[in-house]
Amino acid sequence: MDNMTHQPPRIASTTVLGLFGGVVVTLLAIAGWWTPSDRRMATAGGMEGSGGMANMSGMQGMDMSGGNMAGMKVDMGAKDLGQASVTLSPTRRQAIGVRTGVVERRPFETTIRAVGAVAYDERRVRQVNLRVAGWVTNLAVNYTGQFVRAGEPLLTIYSPELAATQAEYRLARRTQARVGQSPLEPIRSGADAQVQAAAERLRRFNVSDEQIEALENSESRPETTLVAPISGVVTKKMALQGAYATPEMPLYEIADLSTVWVNAQVYERELPLVALGQEAEVTLATYPNEILRGRVAFIDPVLAPETRTTRVRMELPNPDLRLKPGMYGDVIIRVRAAPVLAVPREAVLDSGTRTLAFLDRGEGRFEPREIKTGRTFDGYTEVIEGLQTGDKVVTSGTFLIDSESKLMAATNMMGALGMGGVRMEQAQMGEMEMGAADHPSTQTVDGLTLTIETLPAPPKKGENAVRVTVRANNAPVTDAAVTVAYTMAMPGMEVETVKASHTKDGVYEAEVDLSMRGAWTIDATVTRPNAKPVTAHVTVQVEE
The missing domain is CATH 2.40.50.100 (RNA polymerase II/Efflux pump adaptor protein, barrel-sandwich hybrid domain)
Structure with missing residues (x-):
């Protein structure tokens, strides 16, 4: 094991170097800096065909034109969006909670609620x-x-x-x-x-x-x-x-108080839904069990900058003078319009520059589609362009699918720029040559021998123990501070770090929560007094 000194796991060299190189090449191509002369230099330097990147350790025979990462396959659909279609296995769909909804025409009905106050009829x-x-x-x-x-x-x-x-x-x-x-x-x-x-x-x-x-x-x-x-x-x-x-x-x-006004403050985002003549219901705090009915008679052309609201006025008869200026209440404006094409609000991803939805193409394949949206009402968003009646769209798990779509589009671009020797089908998370630790994994780094194992082995989904045994010159190290960091190699997954406790004879243990199936990377970092930290890496495959 001595020859492992200073060598990180192969995932650190193959995956990181390959992805980093792909991102750099992609950025150069997009910016117009990857010229034919650059390509000739790459060829001369052994970076094309069967040499160069293709000859890097662990990357022989890899092809970026398609891939499968932890149950995900990807193709370059929707190239103009800078994203790719994603295929999820049933297990992955269940793990990230993918749900879908149907695009359909729905009656445009919603309710605007606002605070109102009784005022004089000027x-x-x-x-x-x-x-x-x-x-x-x-x-x-x-x-x-x-x-x-x-x-x-x-x-x-x-x-x-x-x-x-x-x-x-x-x-x-x-x-x-x-x-x-x-x-x-x-x-x-x-x-x-x-x-x-x-x-x-x-x-x-x-x-x-x-x-x-x-x-x-x-x-x-x-x-x-x-x-x-x-x-x-x-x-x-x-x-x-x-x-x-x-x-x-x-x-x-x-x-003359025989007729009074009720002024409601409506937020600017709801103003497009308000129109003259719409039905309104007013409930005053003075008469909580009584609903007063009126219609929208006026919409103020000026927006209040402090509250970002606009005054909307209703007129109510007041023959017995029960309604007194200054009374407060709740105003409900009923909005009804012709049926519109709509999707559940959760299906819409708005980046600020464009709006996307993911179409369910069947058999776990999800395709990004740019859409144009309109009004939002009662949990639905109006669709003006991009979808049609009967389309199935993702309504839950959209963020993770969107992240993977962007990542896969970037990796596929690497193949389009001359790195066709990389085959992503061999890059399945948890199946790469990463030293899967179903049994103890021992590494020697800077004179320290670190043995990492999980209890149970292989680990199960949920709570597990990580045991790190630290020895120096074949003697246990009992004065070190040991931390365990673990994460899943997928976009949006954060790194969790826990402190390991010394149990006996240089053995340190920490509790970790491996919350889903798949490949997890575990880093054990050992810090001794007056010495630089030492880190060992291992990847484990979590089963049900």
Whole structure:
């Protein structure tokens, strides 16, 4: 065993070197750097045909045009995608949990849920102002929240300007009466014009025609009454008893609550599904057992940058004024559209630049297919291009299949670049010349002899023990720190590391979880005081 000093297992030299060389060549070819002169240099250097890479240890007779890795076969379908079709054995399909679904036309029905709040109908809000300046002498409506009916008095003001205009009107009427029988038309016309001008000024001061007519038979009244323009609830009251008010000052704000709005905040990703006229259901926290029904009446054209939501408005009748602005509740918008071609959402792989699904071609063969998707609804994604009714697609295990597809496409590219002497069918995981440890494996590295074995041997799927015996100059080593790292040689598989405990006479043991069938690589690393770490490698085949 001494001749094994400093020699890692053959998997480290053959597989890693072969894959590394393939990746480098692939990148050079893609970038346009693998020129005919480079190819001639490779030929001269013995890297083509039966020499070079093909003569490397453990790689004779290997062919990259097809392969079988741990129950996987691959062909170069979908070359334009940079991925290859993958064939899985029944055991592998069961191990990674492959499930499939059918592409079919489904009714487009989904539900949008959002938080909503009751608000005033802005079209039914009125602000009350004076037309003439004066002092408030009486407040008929003197608190916020008071209900008023249209035409009811709000307040009374005393206005010297109004009194003067009323006096002008009375004087114009008397003048008109005195000159009414004058034979001179200009005089009669002038008197009529003065009456009309005075009456018009009174109308601008919000004096009704009835009140103007009454001035003919009564004295001037320096006070005027302001009335409610609509029926509703006083939401703001700025008028104060005895205050001087001017036309630009708002005195009241009145809202008609017979109809209210419910504003829901809908996320931008759901906006394409919302349309005017859609049915909506509102459930308020105040009335949890009551469903209020309405329709979408407005979609805000502006998105709120803080919440990435848009306001969607429903209108609800409120004849008994039970719905009060500020109430919160839940809004459900029912979306119904024509049937669309759809796949389960889990079948879609979106990389950001393209979208893929894996077709089930039967007998364990899965082909990558680029697709164009549309809307997502109730666990399904709309398919616009790339699939048709009746296709079977992978819905579980897609990530692992996608990873293997990319890896296999890269290895097949190596064969296309002149490395056709490599035959991947001999590269089955667990069947390569990797020193499979169904019995103890002993290696000597930097003066240390390491014996690695599993309990039981061969190991079974699940919990196993790894025993590492460390000796130096045929004497047990008891002062070392030993760690055991184990993984499966497949994309996406992480390396697990555990610390081994010293039991006796240079024997260290660690518990490992070999969770699935296939080939597992185990590395034992020994670190002694004031010495560099030493690592030995072994590959074991896990059975059921």
